[in-house]
Amino acid sequence: MxxxxxxxxxxxxxxxxxxxxxxxxxxxxxxxxxxxxxxxxxxxxxxxxxxxxxxxxxxxxxxxxxxxxxxxxxxxxxxxxxxxxxxxxxxxxxxxxxxxxxxxxxxxxxxxxxxxxxxxxxxxxxxxxxxxxxxxQLQDEIRRARDYLQRVIDAAPVGVFATDTEGKIVLANDFMARLFQVDSPQKLIGRNTLTVGLGGAPDPLAAVRMVLHEGEQYATEHLRFHSPDGRLLYLNVRVVPLREQDGQLRGAIGIVEDITEAEKRAVEMTMLTEIAQAMQGTIDIEEMLHLILTCATAGEALGFSRAMIFLLSEDGKELRGTMGVGPSSPQEAVAIWSSLSHEKMSLPEFLEKYGRRKPDPRSRFNNMVKELRHPLENSNCVLARAVREKRTFVVEHGRLKSGEPAECDWFTSVFGTDQFVCVPLVAGGRTIGLLVADNLYTGHPIDESLVQLLTLMANQAGLAIERARAHADLAAQTRRLERTIEKLWEMQERLVEAEKLATVGQLAAQVAHEIRNPLVTIGGFARSMLDAPKSEEELKVIAGVIAEEAKRLENILNNVLDFTRLSRPNPEPSDLNDMVQKALFLVQDELEKNKIRLEKKLAYDLPEVYVDQQQMRQVLLNLLYNSIDSMKGGGTLRVETGRRDDEHVFVKIQDTGPGMDKEVLQNMFNPFFTTKSDGTGLGMPIAKQIVHSHGGRLIVDSKLGEGTTFTIVVPIKGEIVKTAEEKQALEGA
CATH class of the missing domain: 3.40.50.2300 (Response regulator)
Structure with a gap:
């Protein structure tokens, strides 16, 4: 039926x-x-x-x-x-x-x-x-409704996200995935916005911290955000608390709006106007060139790492390097950017302070540019083409965007970059020179919008240079130019003195940082002598340690003073395990105080190595104290020695601390970079220099949440060979 x-x-x-x-x-x-x-x-x-x-x-x-x-x-x-x-x-x-x-x-x-x-x-x-x-059936309906809601959220022209009360992301749409450059929104789920940045800088989700802490809505407008691939974006971020019906805080929900294009257009128009006004305010040719290059490199303007100007010779047959602005090394770049980061000023103020002056005659990069001469006849180099064709060219990995070779090996060999942009400087319908810029030290891509902006600025610069040249030819301006030059030299001398004082301060801070560890050791042993009676033998041991540490203090002072020209190592046949054991003995009190368990695995069949014992002990103690500092709440310190291959031995120092993120790893060996409130940032660069001066390598491997491993690799025979007389003296001893 x-x-x-x-x-x-x-x-x-x-x-x-x-x-x-x-x-x-x-x-x-x-x-x-x-x-x-x-x-x-x-x-x-x-x-x-x-x-x-x-x-x-x-x-x-x-x-x-x-x-x-x-x-x-x-x-x-x-x-x-x-x-x-x-x-x-x-x-x-x-x-x-x-x-x-x-x-x-x-x-x-x-x-x-x-x-x-x-x-x-x-x-x-x-x-x-x-x-x-x-x-x-209900689950299917819920799933369909959830899928529909997710499609709506994903289709939204803004970023949408939500977090729980711990700051962990529980919802994100496709916009957010594209913003942080992950494969899908699911890759963002579970990430904690309170403890770990999602990529790029500054963190656009930092507002979540404020909302969860204060319980009030928070908004940030016109945030300058560098995406993980280096693109500069402008964002509006708004975050509000998410509450239950009873008012209890459940998390936060936010919207991220990309206003880059609109902001860029407004900012670029304002910037070009301010640059044009700045150019109109000077007639000295050198000031003008420096101002143009400052506009190209200033973070408030185009933000290139380096920029240089080549002007045509009078007969038009040769490009002559005229001026360059920018650092000559990564260390110099970090120092400059660190100094400028503390100064908050508008673009006109920045150009007024740093642009309207002549370059420092001691600038290595500027002097390197000024030495260059490049003939244009029979040259297919991209710089020569830019002059002849009055076209802007972007070079990436030695090739143009069309795929043609740039044929500029000479330029790459001099400046160490095969990615740059060259823009012709045109005035009155004729090319008078070139403006060349790169991002060697930031690694940021040279995108099309930046090229267009540089081209517009170069159009203004060509006319400004020609105008400055005309004024420079007027005899009536001679005295004014001379007075200006004298004043600029006086200002330069003041800046030199200020730089010297800053350098003295940095070195003094480094001395305080470096002598702290041996002073702690000396103080600890001295107090132990006062706290309890010691036998004669114990007193001899303690006195020996204190004497060694005092001697190390002297060496540390010399190393800090010679940071940029580290003194030549004084190598001698050394027992690597013995140096490790002595270093561990010196940090024993710190290990016990911080409840850190020590695990040793020393290979006792190691051959002698040829190193400077004082310098190598400084490296070992620096790394040991860094590991101890990372485990203030306790942990495990593993120290291992062994042969890496037939020609090298190693010391591995591994901790179970919190580890380091990518940014810290990339910058830890840069001078004056530090994550410690009382640090100077010279400890790791000095350690690296010492190891390198011995022909070795200092390798670091770190993962967030897992810890850090430092590995010192040195050659067994050493890079510095002793003389025959020194060898005979050793054999006779």
């Missing part, structure tokens, strides 16, 4: 079939009968029953195998959710019952069972099945 629920019994007992058929048909069910497992599977496939009664023991296929096929094999997909009740005449087997119920059997009935009991179980199975069906 239509509408009746079908129940299939799979059992090899004919009496059971008769009994169950009579009962189930009487209570309103349609009964289907199969006397073997194979027959039952075929009937289940063809009849599509609403419930299956399955006997456990059958001669061909037992109930377990039939159930497995129903649930797993292809062809039975429509029966996956059909409830199955297992019937068995076996004695009560709790393990079997538990196993089958875990596999998904709805109920387990032992024969003989009451028919009313069977009916109750069947009705409960249908009720449970209906509940499960409705739950699945």
């Amino acid at each position: 239509a509408g009746k629920r079908k129940i299939l019994l799979i059992d090899d007992d004919s009496v059971m079939h008769d009994l169950v058929r009579a009962f189930l048909t009487r209570v309103g069910y349609e009964f289907l009968s199969a006397t073997s497992g194979e027959q039952g599977l075929e009937m289940a496939r063809s009849e599509q029953p609403d419930l299956i009664l399955l006997d456990y023991m059958m001669p061909d296929l037992d109930g377990v195998e039939v159930y497995r096929r129903l649930r797993e094999e292809p062809g039975y997909e429509a029966l996956r959710e059909v409830p199955v009740i297992m019937l068995t005449a076996r004695e009560e087997d709790g393990h079997l019952r538990s196993r089958m119920l875990e596999k998904g059997v709805f109920a387990y009935l032992s024969k003989p069972f009451g028919l009313h009991e069977l009916r109750n179980v069947i009705e409960n199975a249908f009720i449970a099945s209906e509940i499960n069906r409705r739950n699945r």
Whole structure:
């Protein structure tokens, strides 16, 4: 009869079939009968029953195998959710019952069972099945609604994100994934905005901290954000608290709007106007060139790492390096940017302070540019083409965007870069020179918008240079130029004195940092002599240690003073393990005080190495104290020595501290870079210089949350060879 629920019994007992058929048909069910497992599977496939009664023991296929096929094999997909009740005449087997119920059997009935009991179980199975069906339906609807909401959020022209109360991201859309350059929004889920930046700088989600801490909405407008790939973006960020109905804080939800294009257009127009006004304010040719180059390199303007100007000779046959602005090394770049980062000023103020002056005659980069001469005749170099064709060219990895070779190997060899932009300086329809810029030290890409902006500025610069040249030819301006030059020289001398004072201060801070460790050791041993009586032998040992540390203090002072020209090592045959043991002895008190467990694995078959023991001890102690500082709450310090290969030995110092992020790793060896409030940032550069001066390498490997490993690798024979007389003296000793 239509509408009746079908129940299939799979059992090899004919009496059971008769009994169950009579009962189930009487209570309103349609009964289907199969006397073997194979027959039952075929009937289940063809009849599509609403419930299956399955006997456990059958001669061909037992109930377990039939159930497995129903649930797993292809062809039975429509029966996956059909409830199955297992019937068995076996004695009560709790393990079997538990196993089958875990596999998904709805109920387990032992024969003989009451028919009313069977009916109750069947009705409960249908009720449970209906509940499960409705739950699945609701879950499907919820999933569709969630998917629809996610599509709406992903299609939004702004970034949308949400966090929990701990700052972990629980929702993000495609815009956010593109902003932080991850494959999908799922890659952002779970990241903690309070403890780990998501990439780029400054962190646009820093507002989450304020919202979760204060419980009030927070907004940031016109945020200058460098994306992970170096692009400069302008963002509006708004974050509000997310609360439950009872007012309890549940997290934060925010919107990130990219206003880069609109902001760029407004900023660029303002910047070009300010640059043009600045150029109109000077007539001295050198001031003008320096001002143009400052505009190209200033962070408030175009922000290139370096910029240079080449002017044509009077006969137009040669490009002559005229002026360059920018650092000559990564260390100088870090020092300059660090100094400028403390000065907050507008572009006109910046140009007024740093642009309207002549370059420092001691500038290595400027002097390097001024020495260059490049003939234009018969030259296919991109610089020559830019002059002849009056076109801007961008060079990437030695090639133009068209794929043609730039043919500028001479330029690359001099300046160490094969990625730059060259823009012709044009005045009155003729080319008077070139403006060349690169991003060697920032690594930022030279994108099209930046090239367009540089080209617009170069158009103004060409006219300004020509105007300055005309004024320079006027005799009436001679005296004014001379007075200006004198004043500029006076200002330069003041700046030199200020730089000297700053350098003295930096070196003094470094001395304080470096002598702290040996002073702690000396103080510790001195106090131990006062705190408790010591035997003569103990006093000798302590006095020896104090004497060694005092001597090390003298060497440290010399090393700091000679930082830029580290003194030549005084190598001697040395036992690497002995140096490690002595260094560990000096930090033993710090290890115990900080509850740090020491694990040593020293290879005692190491050959002697040829090193300066005082300098190498300084390196070891610097690395050991760095590791100890990273484990103030306790941890494990592992120290290992061994042979790296036939020609090198190593010392490995591993801690279980918090580890370092990518930015710290990239900058840790840069002078004056430090993450410590009381640090000067010279410890690691000095350590690296010492190891390098021995012909070795200082390798660092660090992962956030796992710790840091420093590995010192030095050659066994050493890079500095002793003279024959020194060797004879050693042998005689």
